[in-house]
Amino acid sequence: xxxxxxxxxxxxxxxxxxxxxxxxxxxxxxxxxxxxxxxxxxxxxxxxxxxxxxxxxxxxxxxxxxxxxxxxxxxxxxxxxxxxxxxxxxxxxxxxxxxxxxxxxxxxxxxxxxxxxxxxxxxxxxxxxxxxxxxxxxxxxxxxxxxxxxxxxxxxxxxxxxxxxxxxxxxxxxxxxxxxxxxxxxxxxxxxxxxxxxxxxxxxxxxxxxxxxxxxxxxxxxxxxxxxxxxxxxxxxxxxxxxxxxxxxxxxxxxxxxxxxxxxxxxxxxxxxxxxxxxxxxxxxxxxxxxxxxxxxxxxxxxxxxxxxxxxxxxxxxxxxxxxxxxxxxxxxxxxxxxxxxxxxxxxxxxxxxxxxxxxxxxxxxxxxxxxxxxxxxxxxxxxxxxxxxxxxxxxxxxxxxxxxxxxxxxxxxxxxxxxxxxxxxxxxxxxxxxxxxxxxxxxxxxxxxxxxxxxxxxxxxxxxxxxxxxxxxxxxxxxxxxxxxxxxxxxxxxxxxxxxxxxxxxxxxxxxxxxxxxxxxxxxxxxxxxxxxxxxxxxxxxxxxxxxxxxxxxxxxxxxxxxxxxxxxxxxxxxxxxxxxxxxxxxxxxxxxxxxxxxxxxxxxxxxxxxxxxxxxxxxxxxxxxxxxxxxxxxxxxxxxxxxxxxxxxxxxxxxxxxxxxxxxxxxxxxxxxxxxxxxxxxxxxxxxx
Amino acid sequence: xxxxxxxxxxxxxxxxxxxxxxxxxxxxxxxxxxxxxxxxxxxxxxxxxxxxxxxxxxxxxxxxxxxxxxxxxxxxxxxxxxxxxxxxxxxxxxxxxxxxxxxxxxxxxxxxxxxxxxxxxxxxxxxxxxxxxxxxxxxxxxxxxxxxxxxxxxxxxxxxxxxxxxxxxxxxxxxxxx
Numbered sequence: 019x020x021x022x023x024x025x026x027x028x029x030x031x032x033x034x035x036x037x038x039x040x041x042x043x044x045x046x047x048x049x050x051x052x053x054x055x056x057x058x059x060x061x062x063x064x065x066x067x068x069x070x071x072x073x074x075x076x077x078x079x080x081x082x083x084x085x086x087x088x089x090x091x092x093x094x095x096x097x098x099x100x101x102x103x104x105x106x107x108x109x110x111x112x113x114x115x116x117x118x119x120x121x122x123x124x125x126x127x128x129x130x131x132x133x134x135x136x137x138x139x140x141x142x143x144x145x146x147x148x149x150x151x152x153x154x155x156x157x158x159x160x161x162x163x164x165x166x167x168x169x170x171x172x173x174x175x176x177x178x179x180x181x182x183x184x185x186x187x188x189x190x191x192x193x194x195x196x197x198x199x200x201x202x203x204x205x206x207x208x209x210x211x212x213x214x215x216x217x218x219x220x221x222x223x224x225x226x227x228x229x230x231x232x233x234x235x236x237x238x239x240x241x242x243x244x245x246x247x248x249x250x251x252x253x254x255x256x257x258x259x260x261x262x263x264x265x266x267x268x269x270x271x272x273x274x275x276x277x278x279x280x281x282x283x284x285x286x287x288x289x290x291x292x293x294x295x296x297x298x299x300x301x302x303x304x305x306x307x308x309x310x311x312x313x314x315x316x317x318x319x320x321x322x323x324x325x326x327x328x329x330x331x332x333x334x335x336x337x338x339x340x341x342x343x344x345x346x347x348x349x350x351x352x353x354x355x356x357x358x359x360x361x362x363x364x365x366x367x368x369x370x371x372x373x374x375x376x377x378x379x380x381x382x383x384x385x386x387x388x389x390x391x392x393x394x395x396x397x398x399x400x401x402x403x404x405x406x407x408x409x410x411x412x413x414x415x416x417x418x419x420x421x422x423x424x425x426x427x428x429x430x431x432x433x434x435x436x437x438x439x440x441x442x443x444x445x446x447x448x449x450x451x452x453x454x455x456x457x458x459x460x461x462x463x464x465x466x467x468x469x470x471x472x473x474x475x476x477x478x479x480x481x482x483x484x485x486x487x488x489x490x491x492x493x494x495x496x497x498x499x500x501x502x503x504x505x506x507x508x509x510x511x512x513x514x515x516x517x518x519x520x521x522x523x524x525x526x527x528x529x530x531x532x533x534x535x536x537x538x539x540x541x542x543x544x545x546x547x548x549x550x551x552x553x554x555x556x557x558x559x560x561x562x563x564x565x566x567x568x569x570x571x572x573x574x575x576x577x578x579x580x581x582x583x584x585x586x587x588x589x590x591x592x593x594x595x596x597x598x599x600x601x602x603x604x605x606x607x608x609x610x611x612x613x614x615x616x617x618x619x620x621x622x623x624x625x626x627x628x629x630x631x632x633x634x635x636x637x638x639x640x641x642x643x644x645x646x647x648x649x650x651x652x653x654x655x656x657x658x659x660x661x662x663x664x665x666x667x668x669x670x671x672x673x674x675x676x677x678x679x680x681x682x683x684x685x686x687x688x689x690x691x692x693x694x695x696x697x698x699x700x701x702x703x704x705x706x707x708x709x
Numbered sequence: 710x711x712x713x714x715x716x717x718x719x720x721x722x723x724x725x726x727x728x729x730x731x732x733x734x735x736x737x738x739x740x741x742x743x744x745x746x747x748x749x750x751x752x753x754x755x756x757x758x759x760x761x762x763x764x765x766x767x768x769x770x771x772x773x774x775x776x777x778x779x780x781x782x783x784x785x786x787x788x789x790x791x792x793x794x795x796x797x798x799x800x801x802x803x804x805x806x807x808x809x810x811x812x813x814x815x816x817x818x819x820x821x822x823x824x825x826x827x828x829x830x831x832x833x834x835x836x837x838x839x840x841x842x843x844x845x846x847x848x849x850x851x852x853x854x855x856x857x858x859x860x861x862x863x864x865x866x867x868x869x870x871x872x873x874x875x876x877x878x879x880x881x882x883x884x885x886x887x
Contacts, residue, residue, distance in 0.1 A: 043747020484811025
């Protein structure tokens with residue numbers, strides 16, 4: 019790739035382009051857009067876990083101050099049942115279509131009024147009666163409703179003879195690990211404002227991929243895609259929770275249609291917990307067999323997780339099991355159990371976060387039983403090719419992460435026996451985990467226009483959730499066009515720009531950069547067009563078949579108070595191999611943020627259900643704790659040299675790998691401190707005390 | 710029954726006359742009536758801190774403050790931190806050290822940091838202050854003090870380490886003012 023005389027922007031640590039707007043309050047999020055003649059919608063959620071709506075007494079609130087009306091299943095527009103998501107048709111989108119209640123927290127009505135207070139007051143006053151039916155919200159492996167998951171990815175693997183290898187193993191670990199329901203909990207609650215402009219449905223919506231959301235919305239409302247436009251300026255975090263066409267947007271579009279004016283629907287925090295996608299609970303069994311020297315003979319990973327009958331979903335818990343270690347026999351399977359719950363969907367590091375907790379905890383147990391340094395156990399089982407696929411790795415620098423991380427952390431001086439270190443009353447322990455996260459790119463389109471003033475307008479329907487996409491794509495466009503970043507005018511977050519992958523799967527930057535780079539090559543090509551549009555669908559298809567993953571090693575030190583059971587993380591260090599780093603300042607922030615998400619998963623987060631009512635009982639930040647300032651130590655994160663051959667700029671993506679492995683590293687450190695294994699997250703005080 | 714009142718709200722050195730629903734929170738009045746959308750609604754129940762503003766220099770969660778109860782106070786929002794368009798040191802440090810990602814909690818973090826530095830300078834102890842006696846020394850502002858005092862401001866992106874660095878650096882350089 020020619021860099022000419024231009025000094026590159028890629029690889030340089032720079033503050034965010036929108037930094038000033040964000041520290042002065044000028045940055046506009048979905049609920050901040052001033053829109054004239056706005057009405058407000060407030061949701062009513064089902065309070066029972068399964069059954070039917072017997073009656074919604076709309077008449078009793080119709081005359082309350084400011085109320086414009088109520089939409090429920092008796093008068094809502096008919097939605098297209100074929101609308102869906104990545105995994106197929108999604109009944110979670112078909113709101114207010116019938117009287118059936120599939121889970122507690124299902125939206126059953128929208129009250130629309132002149133002010134937010136009036137809408138909320140009427141929604142709270144709206145009498146609803148139900149015909150309740152028995153529900154089932156309890157996940158466990160071996161549940162009679164269990165069946166194999168879809169095989170779109172993380173399909174079952176079975177190489178070698180797992181049973182024979184286990185029988186021949188000197189040491190076998192056979193344990194179960196559990197993770198709870200977790201909520202993405204972006205700080206910005208989902209908000210949408212919808213209105214009609216002639217025959218075009220317009221919406222401002224906080225989401226992770228405006229093109230896909232607009233397409234889904236068009237499908238739902240039986241509209242041609244070009245008559246739906248979804249845009250937003252800034253997005254207050256997503257973490258997977260804004261991947262879907264959310265209830266706020268569907269209901270705002272219904273209300274705008276019914277009342278003929280712009281309607282804003284902003285979810286309350288409780289509604290974010292109860293009505294937007296969560297990470298499913300998992301119940302996983304791992305069996306690992308090894309020789310006396312720690313060489314693996316077999317890995318068997320069976321992961322069971324919950325879904326809703328409304329929608330398919332894959333929580334790819336066993337991806338790492340097929341990636342991290344060489345073994346002659348590997349068997350994996352994903353089992354889904356349909357329950358009466360909100361349909362689960364991707365939360366940051368889907369599959370990999372709960373899956374790595376199980377796998378890397380089991381590897382630590384194996385190290386203990388073999389009597390080997392957990393670091394050495396990983397190094398000893400490093401594969402040369404994909405352990406299941408047999409394909410070469412595009413690049414694999416896990417060993418560099420492990421060795422460099424160990425050096426910086428001071429791992430060499432660790433006494434591997436548990437319960438050997440104290441600091442005052444505290445038990446001190448350290449632990450590590452190895453990780454991977456699959457990488458790649460999805461088809462996207464980008465348009466670059468050379469403007470008369472010497473600037474370039476670069477348009478792509480990307481979304482910047484706080485990932486730094488604006489800043490990174492500006493640097494990439496500048497380098498691809500061999501101009502300074504001051505000559506790039508980036509347009510993102512607008513479905514009207516054209517098809518593009520969303521911010522998800524750690525594939526945003528790679529997907530978008532690819533399209534921008536190809537469009538820039540056209541602009542700079544022999545024909546020198548003033549404008550160029552590129553679709554990368556074909557190019558992606560030509561990419562060589564490889565095992566493509568980012569890798570990292572996470573090291574944790576914890577202090578455990580034996581009197582209270584409290585676990586506090588004292589040190590956290592991550593070394594990452596994530597391809598070429600576009601902006602080291604932002605990339606470091608992102609992986610550190612991911613590690614904090616992993617810390618929060620390890621110690622705090624748990625969607626707690628009342629087994630009697632089937633309802634979540636902690637749908638707020640008091641009951642569902644996410645890591646706060648006082649929970650988080652200073653964190654060290656850095657990158658080893660890495661590349662991704664065949665992908666422009668060598669990008670792998672940094673969005674999710676930070677979350678992976680941290681929970682296992684912390685759980686392993688808790689074992690090292692206390693001598694007791696924690697196989698269920700979060701590692702609550704009572705679990706530490708009871709063990 | 711009267712459900713509305715006409716009041717004066719003084720926000721960022723400007724006085725506004727407003728006729729407000731008594732149920733209207735200060736946060737909604739700032740956002741919906743005055744167009745100050747810098748303060749954010751993250752939870753609307755005082756658990757996340759995204760709506761933090763300064764009321765007579767003290768930090769409050771504006772979602773749990775009724776607008777009518779803020780009459781007569783000097784209200785400062787994130788929009789009022791950068792007087793004359795010049796970023797305050799704490800704002801500059803947030804940008805340079807990457808003390809945010811999505812930015813949604815940022816206005817609350819900034820207002821909270823400014824209020825917190827003033828509280829600490831006034832000698833207010835925190836839960837991690839060793840000596841909490843009335844005549845004890847002003848606590849040295851280390852990372853543990855900052856983390857404890859800032860724990861009412863949640864950040865899901867996990868910008869905490871950079872926020873703490875930004876506050877410590879600013880406090881060391883610019884003291885109380887932030």
